[in-house]
Amino acid sequence: xxxxxxxxxxxxxxxxxxxxxxxxxxxxxxxxxxxxxxxxxxxxxxxxxxxxxxxxxxxxxxxxxxxxxxxxxxxxxxxxxxxxxxxxxxxxxxxxxxxxxxxxxxxxxxxxxxxxxxxxxxxxxxxxxxxxxxxxxxxxxxxxxxxxxxxxxxxxxxxxxxxxxxxxxxxxxxxxxxxxxxxxxxxxxxxxxxxxxxxxxxxxxxxxxxxxxxxxxxxxxxxxxxxxxxxxxxxxxxxxxxxxxxxxxxxxxxxxxxxxxxxxxxxxxxxxxxxxxxxxxxxxxxxxxxxxxxxxxxxx
Amino acid sequence: xxxxxxxxxxxxxxxxxxxxxxxxxxxxxxxxxxxxxxxxxxxxxxxxxxxxxxxxxxxxxxxxxxxxxxxxxxxxxxxxxxxxxxxxxxxxxxxxxxxxxxxxxxxxxxxxxxxxxxxxxxxxxxxxxxxxxxxxxxxxxxxxxxxxxxxxxxxxxxxxxxxxxxxxxxxxxxxxxxxxxxxxxxxxxxxxxxxxxxxxxxxxxxxxxxxxxxxxxxxxxxxxxxxxxxxxxxxxxxxxxxxxxxxxxxxxxxxxxxxxxxxxxxxxxxxxxxxxxx
Ligand SMILES: Cc1cc2nc3c(=O)[nH]c(=O)nc-3n(C[C@H](O)[C@H](O)[C@H](O)COP(=O)(O)OP(=O)(O)OC[C@H]3O[C@@H](n4cnc5c(N)ncnc54)[C@H](O)[C@@H]3O)c2cc1C
Ligand SMILES: Cc1cc2nc3c(=O)[nH]c(=O)nc-3n(C[C@H](O)[C@H](O)[C@H](O)COP(=O)(O)O)c2cc1C
Ligand code: FES
Numbered sequence: 001x002x003x004x005x006x007x008x009x010x011x012x013x014x015x016x017x018x019x020x021x022x023x024x025x026x027x028x029x030x031x032x033x034x035x036x037x038x039x040x041x042x043x044x045x046x047x048x049x050x051x052x053x054x055x056x057x058x059x060x061x062x063x064x065x066x067x068x069x070x071x072x073x074x075x076x077x078x079x080x081x082x083x084x085x086x087x088x089x090x091x092x093x094x095x096x097x098x099x100x101x102x103x104x105x106x107x108x109x110x111x112x113x114x115x116x117x118x119x120x121x122x123x124x125x126x127x128x129x130x131x132x133x134x135x136x137x138x139x140x141x142x143x144x145x146x147x148x149x150x151x152x153x154x155x156x157x158x159x160x161x162x163x164x165x166x167x168x169x170x171x172x173x174x175x176x177x178x179x180x181x182x183x184x185x186x187x188x189x190x191x192x193x194x195x196x197x198x199x200x201x202x203x204x205x206x207x208x209x210x211x212x213x214x215x216x217x218x219x220x221x222x223x224x225x226x227x228x229x230x231x232x233x234x235x236x237x238x239x240x241x242x243x244x245x246x247x248x249x250x251x252x253x254x255x256x257x258x259x260x261x262x263x264x265x266x267x268x269x270x271x272x273x274x275x276x277x278x279x280x281x282x283x284x285x286x287x288x289x290x291x292x293x294x295x296x297x298x299x300x
Numbered sequence: 301x302x303x304x305x306x307x308x309x310x311x312x313x314x315x316x317x318x319x320x321x322x323x324x325x326x327x328x329x330x331x332x333x334x335x336x337x338x339x340x341x342x343x344x345x346x347x348x349x350x351x352x353x354x355x356x357x358x359x360x361x362x363x364x365x366x367x368x369x370x371x372x373x374x375x376x377x378x379x380x381x382x383x384x385x386x387x388x389x390x391x392x393x394x395x396x397x398x399x400x401x402x403x404x405x406x407x408x409x410x411x412x413x414x415x416x417x418x419x420x421x422x423x424x425x426x427x428x429x430x431x432x433x434x435x436x437x438x439x440x441x442x443x444x445x446x447x448x449x450x451x452x453x454x455x456x457x458x459x460x461x462x463x464x465x466x467x468x469x470x471x472x473x474x475x476x477x478x479x480x481x482x483x484x485x486x487x488x489x490x491x492x493x494x495x496x497x498x499x500x501x502x503x504x505x506x507x508x509x510x511x512x513x514x515x516x517x518x519x520x521x522x523x524x525x526x527x528x529x530x531x532x533x534x535x536x537x538x539x540x541x542x543x544x545x546x547x548x549x550x551x552x553x554x555x556x557x558x559x560x561x562x563x564x565x566x567x568x569x570x571x572x573x574x575x576x577x578x
Contacts, residue, residue, distance in 0.1 A: 022540040026557075029315045029538075050552065057535050057543040062361045064535060068542050071552065215361055266536040267356065267364055269405060270318055 001280060001291050003037070003258050005235050006158045006183030008092060008119055010037040010258065013291060014248065014276045017239050017262030018043055018096035018122060018162070019068065020213075023082035024089065030269035034090045035276055037258055041082060043098040043124055046107040048074040052129060058195050058204035063214030063241070064263060065193055067207040069129045070098050075111045083117055092119035094160065098127060102150045109154040120158025123151050126189035128166060128211045138164040138189075141176040148180035160237065163187040165217075165224055174228045186237035186260065187228060188221045214263040215241040222254055229255025229296065243271065245278025252294035314346030316408050316538065321355075323400045324378055326393075330457045332385045333428075334394050341377040343406045349436040350411025350529060350561045353379070353404040354537035357392045366405065367393070368534050368556070370432035370506075373464070382431040382460060408537050409560050412436050412504055412527055414443075421445050422500045422524075423469075424491045424515045426452045426507020430461045432529050432560075433506055441468035448494060449473070452487025452507065456480040488514040495522050502527070509569075516564035526564040530555050 001012040014037045021027060024039045033039060051071025058065045072078065078095075086093050095118055099105035105123060112118050125138035125147055137143045148161055161177045163170060165188040174185055190211020195204040203209075221240025229236045238256030242248055243264045251259045264271045283291050321340040328334050343353055354366040367389040373380040385394050396402070411432070421440055423433050430451060440447055447469040453459045454477045465472050474482030475490045483490060488511060495503070495518050505515040506529040519526035532544035532555040539557035546553050547568040553559065 020536075020541060026536075026539040030318065051542060051545070054545060055533050055543075056545070057533050057541070059363055059365050062364060064365060066535070066541070066543065071542050071545070214364060263364075263535075266541060267366065268318065269536075269538060 003292050005160070005237070005258060006120070008158045010092060011035070012037045012276055012279065013252065013258035014272055014279065015094070015237060015258055015260040016040050016265065016272060017260040018124065020262040020265045023086060024091075025082070025085055027265070027269055031272055036091055036272055038092040038094050038119065039086065040094045040122055040260060041078075041096050042072060043070045043096045043127065044072055044075050044078045044108055045070065045098045045100075046075055046104050046111070048072065048077070053206040055204065055206055058210070060193070060195055060212060061216060063212050063216030065195055065205055065210040065212055066190065067129045067205045067210035069207070070127055072098075075108050079111070079115055083115055087117045093117060094120045094122050094158065096122045096124055096162070097151075098124045098130075100130070102147055105147055106150050106154050109151055113155060118157065120160060120183075121151065121155065122160040122162050122186055123147060124162045124189070126162050126164030128164070128190060128192050128209070129207065135164050135166060138173065139167050141172055144173050145176040145180045148177045148182050152181040158183050160184045160186050162189055163228070164189045165220055166192045170224050171227050171231045174232050178232045178234050182234060184235045184237060184257070185228060185232065186239065188217070188224055188240045191217050191220060213240070215243055217241050218247065222250060225251055225256050226254035226298075242275070243267070245275045245282055248275050248279055249282055249294060252291075253296070253298040255296045257292070257295050313348055313351070313410070314407065316406050317342060318403060318405055319343055320401060320403050323396045323398050323402070325398055326396050328394070329382075329460065333458065333460065334383055334385070335372070336381050336383065336393060336396065338379050338381065338402075338404075339377055340379050340404060343371070343404060344374045344377050344379050347371045347374060347379065347407035347435075348411045349439050350432050351407040351409050352432070352560065353381075353406030354408055354534070355381075355393075355404045356402055357389050357396075363388050365535055366537060368408075368537055370529075371407070372431045372434040372461070373438070374435060382428065382434070384428045405537060409556055410558065412561050414440070415502065418445055418501045420498070420500045421447050422491070422494060422498070422503045423447060423449045424487060424503060424505040424507070425449070426487055426511040427454070427458070428460070429505070429507030429511075429529075430465075431506070433504065434461050434464050436504060437465055437468050446470050448498065448500070450475070450487050450490045450494060452476070452490070452511070453481070454478070487511065488518070491515050492518050495519060495524065500524050505529070512564075513569050516567075520565065527561050528564050528567065529560045530562060530567070531560065532556075
């Protein structure tokens with residue numbers, strides 16, 4: 001069941017999607033964290049962020065909108081609480097990094113370089129819910145390249161860059177990020193959207209627009225993972241609407257090396273375990289020896 | 301403000317779990333209000349007053365998120381949920397018939413806290429706010445606490461759980477918007493009068509957020525501790541997604557794990573964050 005992301009070997013290809021799993025502690029009653037490929041933490045910034053006003057979520061057909069806005073207590077508190085707790089759990093930890101500026105991203109990584117227990121970073125240049133930074137870095141090749149370059153200088157650990165679907169051509173961004181030394185790419189972050197309450201005539205999110213996640217975006221995500229993995233040589237972590245082992249298989253068939261499960265954790269907090277078991281069964285039932293054989297195995 | 305001295309809660313929460321449940325009965329109580337009884341042995345054994353369960357009403361893909369509901373009462377292996385039909389989820393819940401299966405995640409959240417030595421409690425409910433107060437009233441009565449209940453509702457048929465409260469409380473006061481039952485006017489008026497002529501050790505309230513805020517203000521004015529139960533839109537219900545935040549004097553808290561019950565003086569009330577009244 002093992003897969004490789006850069007220099008990191010994972011027990012299996014099932015990861016948690018950032019922001020949907022906190023740092024794992026909240027799921028300890030439901031999930032054996034040691035059986036995950038890796039825990040990808042919520043977004044962490046240099047200083048504490050308050051996030052956006054409520055309402056921060058709205059349900060939409062087969063999915064949900066969120067505008068949480070990367071609320072987090074800052075990297076120091078993250079080390080003290082989350083990392084310290086994770087230290088006793090035998091699972092690779094990938095820290096999702098957010099920033100309002102290049103220096104902000106680098107600052108988080110530099111602080112975390114002093115800690116053990118961090119296997120790598122997922123640099124979020126794709127959050128649609130913050131004003132400065134966030135997605136702005138992920139929608140232009142030059143900015144995406146600049147952030148990646150600066151982060152690459154700051155660490156030799158696994159460096160994943162997380163891409164937004166809210167662009168004209170995701171392949172261009174992917175190539176720019178790969179060229180600056182990213183070890184892997186993850187996609188997709190949420191798709192920009194909105195919803196309006198027809199009783200009150202008000203937007204359902206206080207921020208008006210937010211990011212759609214869940215099964216509704218899976219076809220978009222699959223298409224983008226397929227495009228990107230055909231265009232780059234680094235591994236791709238696929239995500240967007242994965243609810244079952246079959247969904248995970250679909251992502252691997254179009255080229256993903258690993259997958260991340262997000263919104264589904266809210267619906268069934270044990271879902272990651274079902275997917276880990278389901279992937280093994282899927283391969284076993286079909287005589288597929290290594291789960292990594294699924295990667296890119298879609299037939300023409 | 302007087303605070304709880306000594307031992308806070310006598311109840312110890314159990315860990316939440318995913319539990320398969322089935323509908324035992326689903327009864328319409330009034331226009332748009334129902335009471336569903338669920339066979340949920342694990343939740344029934346562990347749930348504390350004021351906690352909630354996160355129910356997956358539909359397995360389809362039309363709507364996918366769970367819906368949070370307070371546990372109104374427990375009897376044996378069953379829990380009762382009092383619900384108001386508002387949208388797609390509660391409409392689907394109203395259509396469930398005996399024997400249908402669902403699942404829940406629970407019990408969740410931190411519920412009402414009871415101080416050792418509480419002798420007299422005032423419970424103030426607005427509308428569906430009676431839901432989380434039912435279990436509390438029964439528990440308090442079981443410990444010999446003298447309970448006074450004030451219930452507010454739009455009209456007589458919407459005065460919910462009256463029998464339960466009349467069974468366990470020393471006194472039940474009702475206020476309706478149209479005066480069809482009890483006093484005419486808001487329940488906050490009744491609450492103000494009760495607070496001025498009775499001496500209570502604690503006020504527990506649930507209902508529309510504006511009402512809770514008024515009750516909290518009245519309680520603070522006569523220096524009586526008050527606990528409120530706040531509703532927020534919830535995606536995960538277990539503390540991971542940060543969709544349910546409440547501003548407090550100690551920073552942002554999550555209604556699903558740090559609440560839904562909060563000490564009123566902790567809450568930084570913000571009218572723009574109030575969910576729609578119903
Ligand atoms: C801890 C907690 C305990 C609750 N206990 C009960 C209970 O015992 N009985 C009961 O009837 N309801 C309770 N609620 C509210 C209940 O969860 C919502 O009414 C329900 O989720 C609405 O689902 P829907 O699909 O019918 O409505 P939707 O179509 O999702 O929404 C319809 C309307 O209801 C509003 N709404 C949706 N969810 C909530 C929510 N969580 N809080 C406030 N407004 C909401 C929406 O903004 C919208 O205006 C509780 C909520 C919380 C957070
Ligand atoms: C509530 C919520 C919070 C999120 N927070 C983050 C975050 O902090 N950083 C990040 O890179 N992505 C974040 N995401 C995006 C997810 O990691 C994921 O890319 C997206 O939701 C698509 O996957 P899904 O459909 O399985 O949820 C968040 C998504 C949701 C729903
Ligand atoms: S509902 Fe997800 S943190 Fe409270």
